[in-house]
Amino acid sequence: xxxxxxxxxxxxxxxxxxxxxxxxxxxxxxxxxxxxxxGCGKSTLLNMIAGLEEITSGEIRIKDAVMNGVHPxxxxxxxxxxxxxxxxNMTVGQNxxxxxxxxxxxxxxxDKAMKDVASxxxxxxxxxxxxxxxxxxxxxxxxxxxALVRNPDVFLFDEPLSNLDAKLRVDMRTEIKKLHxxxxxxxVYVTHDQIEAMTLSTRIAVMNGGYVQQLGTPQEIYDxxxxxxxxxxxxxxxxxxxxAKVEIENGRPTAQVILHxxxxxxxxxxxxxxxxxxxxxxxxxIRPETITDEDAADRKSSNIAHMTNRxxxxxPAGSDTFVTMTLGGKDVIARMxxxxxxxxxxxxxxxxxxxxxxAFDPKTEARIAP
Amino acid sequence: xxxxxxxxxIRTGRVTRTLIYLVLVLFALFYMLPLYVMVVNSVKPLxxxxxxxxMNLPVVFTLExxxxxxxxxxxxxxxxxxxxxxxxxxxxxxxxxxxSTVLGALNGYVLTKWRFKYDxxxxxxxxxxxxxxxxxxxxxxxxxxxxxxxxxxxxxxVLVHVVYGVGFTTLYFRxxxxxxxxxxxxAAQIDGAGFFQIFWRILLPSSGPIAVVSIIWxxxxxxxxxxxxxxxxxxxxxxxxxxxxxxxxxxxxxKEYNVHFAGAILAALPTLxxxxxAGRYFVRGLMAGSVKG
Numbered sequence: 001x002x003x004x005x006x007x008x009x010x011x012x013x014x015x016x017x018x019x020x021x022x023x024x025x026x027x028x029x030x031x032x033x034x035x036x037x038x039g040c041g042k043s044t045l046l047n048m049i050a051g052l053e054e055i056t057s058g059e060i061r062i063k064d065a066v067m068n069g070v071h072p073x074x075x076x077x078x079x080x081x082x083x084x085x086x087x088x089n090m091t092v093g094q095n096x097x098x099x100x101x102x103x104x105x106x107x108x109x110x111d112k113a114m115k116d117v118a119s120x121x122x123x124x125x126x127x128x129x130x131x132x133x134x135x136x137x138x139x140x141x142x143x144x145x146x147a148l149v150r151n152p153d154v155f156l157f158d159e160p161l162s163n164l165d166a167k168l169r170v171d172m173r174t175e176i177k178k179l180h181x182x183x184x185x186x187x188v189y190v191t192h193d194q195i196e197a198m199t200l201s202t203r204i205a206v207m208n209g210g211y212v213q214q215l216g217t218p219q220e221i222y223d224x225x226x227x228x229x230x231x232x233x234x235x236x237x238x239x240x241x242x243x244a245k246v247e248i249e250n251g252r253p254t255a256q257v258i259l260h261x262x263x264x265x266x267x268x269x270x271x272x273x274x275x276x277x278x279x280x281x282x283x284x285x286i287r288p289e290t291i292t293d294e295d296a297a298d299r300k301s302s303n304i305a306h307m308t309n310r311x312x313x314x315x316p317a318g319s320d321t322f323v324t325m326t327l328g329g330k331d332v333i334a335r336m337x338x339x340x341x342x343x344x345x346x347x348x349x350x351x352x353x354x355x356x357x358x359a360f361d362p363k364t365e366a367r368i369a370p
Numbered sequence: 371x372x373x374x375x376x377x378x379x380i381r382t383g384r385v386t387r388t389l390i391y392l393v394l395v396l397f398a399l400f401y402m403l404p405l406y407v408m409v410v411n412s413v414k415p416l417x418x419x420x421x422x423x424x425m426n427l428p429v430v431f432t433l434e435x436x437x438x439x440x441x442x443x444x445x446x447x448x449x450x451x452x453x454x455x456x457x458x459x460x461x462x463x464x465x466x467x468x469x470s471t472v473l474g475a476l477n478g479y480v481l482t483k484w485r486f487k488y489d490x491x492x493x494x495x496x497x498x499x500x501x502x503x504x505x506x507x508x509x510x511x512x513x514x515x516x517x518x519x520x521x522x523x524x525x526x527x528v529l530v531h532v533v534y535g536v537g538f539t540t541l542y543f544r545x546x547x548x549x550x551x552x553x554x555x556x557a558a559q560i561d562g563a564g565f566f567q568i569f570w571r572i573l574l575p576s577s578g579p580i581a582v583v584s585i586i587w588x589x590x591x592x593x594x595x596x597x598x599x600x601x602x603x604x605x606x607x608x609x610x611x612x613x614x615x616x617x618x619x620x621x622x623x624x625k626e627y628n629v630h631f632a633g634a635i636l637a638a639l640p641t642l643x644x645x646x647x648a649g650r651y652f653v654r655g656l657m658a659g660s661v662k663g
Contacts, residue, residue, distance in 0.1 A: 079557065088576055
């Protein structure tokens with residue numbers, strides 16, 4: 001029993017099922033992020049929690065009370081919309097207290113609640129302005145103020161940062177995280193931005209095609225993605241996925257990978273269960289940051305493999321230099337230190353941290369190791 | 371914005387430009403001519419008109435025809451002038467415009483924000499009302515008004531005009547609300563606002579431009595309507611247009627053209643006034659939603 005339970009919930013439009021048996025239990029104070037590409041059903045799920053969309057089957061419970069069919073205003077939730085949805089004809093102060101007014105809170109209490117929230121979000125000086133006279137970041141704050149003032153059980157955020165410019169987005173991201181740490185509220189947050197998902201959440205639900213592909217902490221999702229979709233969706237640049245063949249060498253399972261010139265390099269696995277796949281083709285997942293030069297290799301890793309391969313392109317990005325090579329017939333990206341001595345067209349000896357490597361079944365695309 | 375418009379304007383030489391303005395001025399004069407005739411002749415004594423100087427400026431200036439048209443001209447059998455009919459029109463137009471506009475706004479609200487099954491068909495049927503010719507409904511409407519006991523009353527006319535106008539007002543408001551962000555409605559729902567609270571507190575305050583369009587359209591049409599007024603009005607509820615007809619078409623006595631002209635201007639003044647006061651919102655409202663920004 002969680003604080004917010006999404007119990008075998010499905011959503012259909014006519015005969016088309018768009019959400020398939022979603023089962024998530026959120027604890028009090030958790031920050032759950034629903035992340036996925038557009039059309040994956042994440043916003044639909046959020047709207048179902050809010051009561052703006054009906055639940056086709058299954059149950060949604062908040063504090064053990066079934067919410068199916070309960071009006072949005074009676075669920076004790078608050079929502080921050082992508083467009084902020086501030087009432088254009090009302091001042092900031094009226095926007096913030098509209099919900100309290102509708103719930104019949106007396107005026108003195110409303111004013112006090114408004115002042116508290118305004119000082120928390122540092123928007124006191126904006127209270128008499130109309131939303132049209134505010135900047136994007138200010139509107140964002142007001143929208144959060146409107147949600148906070150009701151002191152709800154669950155906060156719902158629907159891509160709240162996607163309308164802000166890049167710099168402001170990073171600032172507001174930190175702001176939201178601070179607010180969550182300070183208030184300890186339960187939050188469900190929808191985004192298509194995997195960095196937002198990683199940085200904000202205590203748990204992530206990666207969604208695609210109406211299915212929850214994986215539910216777990218950011219670390220679990222990043223280190224042990226359930227399948228190739230999760231592996232490549234989370235992380236930037238995306239995880240390299242390349243074909244390899246498993247063979248046993250000196251009693252250890254290894255991945256045989258083809259280099260740019262057609263020769264084969266042998267990368268030993270850390271996981272013994274890969275022996276079961278001996279002689280079979282797999283898909284090998286290697287994160288860009290685990291391919292480095294020798295000096296930058298992880299000292300704590302017990303399994304650093306080496307390979308010499310030709311560099312195709314280098315992309316210096318300031319903090320890192322991205323190096324593209326051909327491995328297993330695919331373009332593979334390595335994330336090097338910015339001062340690594342790499343040159344396009346030259347051969348280079350890479351250190352691969354195989355402790356972090358992930359193996360996938362090429363048929364089901366599901367993870368087989370670790 | 372203005373820079374962009376200047377850039378896209380066609381560049382022309384001075385001669386072409388002069389020609390364009392000449393033609394435009396000529397057209398403007400031509401279109402102003404009826405108004406000129408009406409105004410000039412409404413402030414002349416009758417002899418100056420019957421003497422054949424229709425286009426001449428008045429030799430003797432008089433407001434006598436205006437006073438007569440307003441308060442003492444023979445309308446039908448009573449020498450009341452147009453004033454009682456003017457008030458009849460006001461009593462009909464104001465409620466009819468108000469009710470049809472509010473109903474149109476409500477319809478538009480429901481059709482865009484409270485979608486239901488087959489709502490597009492319902493909207494199509496309402497829209498159909500815009501294309502029904504007046505004449506078709508005359509006899510059924512007369513029967514209905516009789517059954518409802520509203521025959522010959524101002525409220526009967528109000529009902530007729532509301533029924534006829536709701537198609538247009540619904541069309542206006544539906545299209546306006548179709549681009550109104552639905553997230554605002556959802557936010558208000560979560561805030562606990564009910565159906566009518568959302569309508570009054572969120573939607574209507576943002577409906578200024580389209581309300582102006584609806585009011586101008588309805589006011590002009592209902593004020594200028596003659597057919598329904600002539601068909602359904604009783605002795606005490608005849609609108610201005612019918613009275614003007616009775617004044618001009620009187621088959622006995624001298625034709626007082628100057629009084630007729632003054633009466634016609636009086637009948638047209640309210641719609642002119644509405645355009646002057648609210649006209650600049652009219653185009654803005656008609657364009658709303660079609661172009662961004």
